[in-house]
Amino acid sequence: MRGICVWLITGGILWAFLTQTETIGFGQESSRPNVLLIISDDQAWKDYGFMGHAVIQTPHLDRLARESLVYTRGYVPDSLCRPSLATIITGLYPHQHGITGNDPKLPDPKVNPMAGRARPEFGRFYETLMRRIEAHPTLPRLLGEAGYISLQTGKWWEGAYTRGGFTEGMTHGDPKRGGRHGDAGLAIGRQGLEPIFDFILKAKEAGKPFFVWYAPMMPHAPHTPPEKYLKKYLRPDLSPAQSRYYAMCEWFDQTCGDLITFLEKEKLRDSTLIVYLADNGWIQDPDRPNQFAPRSKRSPYDGGIRTPIMLSWPGKISPLRDDKNLASSIDIAPTVLAACGLLVPSNLPGINLLDREAVQKRRSIFGEIYEHDVADVDHPTKSLSFRWIIQENWKLIVPADPRGKPELYDVVADPLETRDLAGTHPDLVKKLNEELDGWWSGKE
Template sequence: MPVPRFLALLSLLLFAFPVQTWSAPPNVVLLISDDQAWGDYGFMGHEAIQTPNLDKLAEESLTFTRGYVPDSLCRPSLVTIVTGRYPHQHGIVGNDPPPPSDLVGKPKRTITSDPRYLPIRNQYIEHIDDETTLADYLHENLGYTSHQSGKWWEGHFSRGGFTQGMTHGDRTKGGRHGDLGLKIGRDGMEPVLNYIDESVENDSPFFVYYAPFLPHTPHNPPKRLLDKYKDKTPHLPVAKYWAMCEWFDETCGELLNHLEEKNVADNTIVLYVTDNGWINQTERSAYAPRSKRSQYEGGVRTPIMVRWNGKVTPKMDTTHLASSIDLVPTVLAAVGIDVPESFDGINLLDEKAVEARDVIFGEIFEHDIRDMTDPVASLRYRWIIEGDWKLIVPHKPVEEDGKTELFNLADDPHEEHNLAKDNPELVKRLRRRINRWWKVNSRAAATQGS
């Protein structure tokens, strides 16, 4: 029986133009804690702090308990999180640029009030204009919209590639490190939730950058949370900090629950990281040594999580190393965007890549940098973790009295026993690996005779 002419034509068209099955790109939600120690969660075993929402997220995620940020200071750390590049690569290595030479050593208020400092601060932001951020990749390749809220140092949110946001970045109107964006979480979640609603209504893939000023100081938690912790420690400042951690957890829960309510949770990749660590002093709301800004675990270690329901098998990985430089390549690979070969980070969803990694690196810089374009001028320490061994190498032009330190993190997670003198060959080998990663050579160091 002859095939009808229209069926034959239809058959030819189907072969010439095969039917494609399209699926919506996954949404991306990035949760960033601000000043929180790596152990200050319920799922990490803290004896008092309750974080039920993050505990649930950890159970549903590929969770790396041995996660790290290269630098333990918020501004360079945040730029690394959104670019996938080390601070010495993206150039933003400290929180504040150098003042005019005659103001060096003067009080911060004197420096910031000097009209000559404003153009210097604005010039330092220009580093971000040379970077391709996660928001840029998602928008330019797949048409994502994006929303910024919380901590953001790099001027107007649009300079980070975000299509929407809360931070205006005007240094003359308090725009140092987030301005209006710092209201998120503390003063409600409406801007983020409204953005998600709008994206769902428009059937648009979205990227949420949620980096609230939590549990960062000021430690002023709701009374109901502070009352919960006051009897758990003799130190009121510590109780305040613990309550702040739970407050942050509550806001994350509100955001994650909203994804469920909008029926987009299963098609959303959720990532979690902390910008840097924090150990609260007992007598006041301030960070203790060996935490924020330090080269030690209390400053650079953080849990890292990736949740993608139905696509990523939940697992609590207590062995393998992860870094914040991995977040961008992980997302790009997941959504189908080619990962630049120049990236040092890996796709954390690639089991072979995770298994093959045996080392991560980091770098610690000064809070107020010494040079606008030479990162080595402000370098204090470089560090490496290979397996359970961690080597810390001081940069002598800046840290004249700094010690080379070697720790076995499996036996000594709080880095109390320096084993460098007992293992000279290991120190030598690890130092060579650091130099192969980044051998420092700076104009400032040369000037100082190093």
């Protein structure tokens, strides 16, 4: 029986210690795992029971956390879904894969970019962005070269699922039929998990290793949870908008539990590597349903870019909660490839999160925030709003506008980033800015 990598992508005390390659069994064909990627969509890093939320209940993810290597200081480079998802599947920063926004800005300002997808005269702008995913060795492409079959479900912005290298999928990507960010694939989770169950059973029967992309539009708006979840959060200290978002988090958690239960039922759990993260954060505006508050989605603050990252493979990875070291979604691709016994492309900037020595040696992670619409598809970094660096407990945010002022936070002592310390630590600001420029050097 082959193993499985399950990825869950959404937002201490050490439980145990993880040994490295000899524990995971890298390179052994018999231990090569299948891959199931689960990505939460628009969920804040603290909106889980295991992350200490006082109200939101996530029993299934809490259990997964107890069985996982958990990096509670996980991050995504950009706090917008499309570039973030592209980073997860390619292992590249947005300025490297070139997908820096959700939609192109069109030359006719009277046309909404979302409505312009089906207009032939604007086709080049959309196609230029979508072609970029074909230029990179995505995870399903690399795994396919090793004999994996793959399934796309949920959020997917890059046209038809085949453009990302999947062998099967739910998203057709045709703008004339409403294709934009997942189309038919957006039914997954909200309307059951049968496409994933059927695919896994087919792969199991064929004896083929598999990769599944489970990126449901959950807890993403519209916040329309079933009554059985909503009624648990209808309380006087929560606004109706908060109640609905909180209920969505639990509904999403239940779908994760259903996936794990299915793997257990099919005797696949022990051969499954589970990796969990969110594509970006979300802080619910208490007064506006389906709207995010400031300093969350699309911002450079932790409310937008921080997420727990979990990896679980029973008997292979010892449970560990790491509240100190930094992890990034650029690490997902090299981590999974290494766990599957495959070579990691030399151009990937991330590290293998199962290599504890490499994780502990890392001092800094980086990111870049862009506008929602790509100002110039031929020069994708023109939409840059901010760059950021986190080094140990310090986080520097640098606006792209030279008139803007850098912000400095101690995100360990001040995780909500309420105290800007740039004015009292000018030397540290200068040092971190130089490191950020060094990382960015030579970029467009």
